[in-house]
Amino acid sequence: MPCYPDQMTLAEHRGVTTVLSGVPATDGAGVRMTRVIATPELDHFDPFLLLDEFRSDDPDDYIAGFPDHPHRGFETVTYMLAGSMKHGDNKGNTGLLGPGSVQWMTAGRGIVHSEMPQQKDGLMWGFQLWVNLPAGQKMVEPRYQDIAASDVPETNIGENVVARVIAGELNGVNGPVSGVATEPFYFDVRCEGPADVKLPTPEGHSVFAYPYEGDISVGGEEGATVRRGEIALLGPGTSVAVTSDKDASFILVGGKPLNEPIARYGPFVMNTADEIRQAIMDFQAGRF
Numbered sequence: 477m478p479c480y481p482d483q484m485t486l487a488e489h490r491g492v493t494t495v496l497s498g499v500p501a502t503d504g505a506g507v508r509m510t511r512v513i514a515t516p517e518l519d520h521f522d523p524f525l526l527l528d529e530f531r532s533d534d535p536d537d538y539i540a541g542f543p544d545h546p547h548r549g550f551e552t553v554t555y556m557l558a559g560s561m562k563h564g565d566n567k568g569n570t571g572l573l574g575p576g577s578v579q580w581m582t583a584g585r586g587i588v589h590s591e592m593p594q595q596k597d598g599l600m601w602g603f604q605l606w607v608n609l610p611a612g613q614k615m616v617e618p619r620y621q622d623i624a625a626s627d628v629p630e631t632n633i634g635e636n637v638v639a640r641v642i643a644g645e646l647n648g649v650n651g652p653v654s655g656v657a658t659e660p661f662y663f664d665v666r667c668e669g670p671a672d673v674k675l676p677t678p679e680g681h682s683v684f685a686y687p688y689e690g691d692i693s694v695g696g697e698e699g700a701t702v703r704r705g706e707i708a709l710l711g712p713g714t715s716v717a718v719t720s721d722k723d724a725s726f727i728l729v730g731g732k733p734l735n736e737p738i739a740r741y742g743p744f745v746m747n748t749a750d751e752i753r754q755a756i757m758d759f760q761a762g763r764f
């Protein structure tokens with residue numbers, strides 16, 4: 477029974493705790509992008525370790541790609557909005573990423589992979605997200621989930637609002653990504669014109685919203701305006717309220733926080749410094 481209306485409101489819609497802008501970054505062999513998580517202001521947002529948005533129609537910004545590099549201890553998620561990249565790894569996996577497709581890679585105990593542009597010009601646009609693994613799963617066998625754009629379901633969640641469900645459940649629609657430790661959801665939401673929607677989110681998850689086209693208001697009455705290229709970290713609650721005045725698109729992502737120590741060194745994310753040293757030795761000895 478709702479006895480304390482204020483608390484009920486608080487427990488329902490998640491408020492906005494922090495709004496931050498991304499910072500310019502270079503990664504891979506010289507790909508220019510915007511780093512949104514893993515910045516001086518936001519080292520991580522448990523269980524999320526990194527978020528990059530790459531968006532450029534200048535091939536000099538992306539053509540060098542991401543040649544062979546290792547990972548251990550977490551998952552990398554690539555979501556393409558435009559352009560085409562080819563990935564390959566030292567386990568023999570290979571695949572093509574196109575607009576709307578997703579690659580959810582569980583690096584686990586270690587993998588060496590590459591992601592290289594398959595275009596000489598035109599727009600390259602998408603996201604890379606790093607999702608942490610719990611201590612007990614950091615050394616699992618590597619796993620790829622390659623998901624074609626046509627396998628990402630869409631659902632209408634309100635007037636003028638369509639969501640692509642990459643992971644998690646929304647409106648009775650399940651995303652194709654499965655078996656991930658932090659039980660993440662990953663929605664790509666498109667508002668075509670004025671919109672006012674509420675998206676249920678699992679209680680206890682860490683949740684962020686990142687508009688990549690247009691501006692949105694998040695959090696209802698306790699909310700804030702979040703502009704293109706800003707990340708909003710959301711507080712506790714069971715749903716996210718979003719409004720927009722005109723066309724806007726955003727990703728809404730959540731996952732169960734691990735509350736474990738984080739030791740990170742470049743492409744390795746473990747729990748202790750000793751485990752990082754071991755990762756470096758294993759990689760140098762060709763044990764990935």
Ligand code: FE2
Nearest residue numbers: 545547552589
């Ligand atoms: Fe990578």
